[in-house]
Amino acid sequence: MRWAVPAASALWMASVGTFTAAAAPPVAAPASVASPAAGLSALGAHALLLIAERSGATVFAKNANAELAIASTTKLMTAYVTLAHEPLDARLTEQPYAAGLGESLAPVPVGAQLSVADMLRAMLLPSGNNVAYSLSVDVGGSESNFVAMMNAAAAKLNLGRTHYTTPIGLDTPGDNYSTAGDLARLARVLMRNPLFREVVDEPSARLADGVVVANRNTLVGTYPWVVGVKTGNTTDAGECLVGAAKLNGVRLISVVLGAPSAAASAADTLALLRYGLSLYRSVPIATAGHSYATVPVQGRSRPVRLIARRSLSLVIARTVAIHAALDDVPDRLVGPLAAGTVEGSIEVSENGRLVQSVALVTASAVPAPPPAALSAP
Secondary structure (H helix, E strand, C coil), rough: CCEEECCCCEEEECCCCCCEEEECCCCCCCCCCCCCCCHCCCCCHHHHHHECCHHHHEEECCCCCEEEEEEEHHHHHHHHHHHHHCCCCEEEEECCCCCCCCCCCCCCCCCEEEEEEHHHHHHCCCCHHHHHHHHHHHHHHHHHHHHHHHHHHHHCCCCCCCCCCCCCCCCCCCCCCCCHHHHHHHHHCCCCCCCHHHHHHHCEEECCCCCCCEEEHHHHHHHHEEEEEEEEEEECCCEEEEEEEEEEEEEEEEEEHHHHCCHHHHHHHHHHHHHHHHHHHEEEEECCCEEEEEEECCCCCECCCCCCCCEEEEEEECCCCEEEEEEECCEECCCEECCEEEEEEEEEEEEEEEEEEEEEEEEECCCCCHHHHHHCC
């Protein structure tokens, strides 16, 4: 038999012959009415994209493949190349940098030696152009060589509509560009890195030399479920913001390119993320060590419990119904069996297609049946 997992959550209660799902309250969206998709299309940014972080599935897109100037979201690739080539315990040196009028700088003195983590904080949070330049020299040997490393990394990551001419993101008309789709894919890769994920979720940070840097992405810290990622602004690019949300197991990445103002890019980001959080929910399927069946043991009066070998939760659209069933659970167990022996599974399917499986194992050792039980008909 199969039981539908309800649209909100599931609490499995198992015993011999039963496996039922009990409804729980739906995952709450953040405190705001979610924007409908039609409303998202009317947002004023040149390009918009929302994806599910774990699967990469597109939730909403507008001009997601348009090649556009991307301002300081360029620094996402600067961070990627740095993390790919420098050990986390390395110490890097702040280089002299000739800043232009109005550039965004981090208050890191020339000659300061900082860890990779603190250099990333100084570059990503206040969008320090000076630190991005320093990383290019420290990691690549020269700015031009580092840019070549950035383009090689873009090719390796299949970012086919991306090209870099700067590690910073300053306007270089027609040359330094990407798309909302490529930026989302890059952010998705970066968010798998624990250090990067930690840094972009910090409203501010105190570096080892005592310097304090503040995150220009003011959504971080204001909304607990916003967990990144990077702002950007130049004349050519307008206001840009790569965002991320995490709520009740649901993880999303958003991209806004070419918004008319910082307030607009923040509002567009919130609209995208709220919309996505309204569409998805996290469904707990199994809990490691929890009992999902109790099976008789041949020749013994005490049955043995079958427990989940691992925990499993699935993030799925609220409109999707998934089904779960016990599979290959024996009518009885015949020992001897060691504790932890696989005896069946929980099979999870969507529209008849198996999507996940969790092994059920014996919670305790199963003794061999006594001789009398073996000779019984």
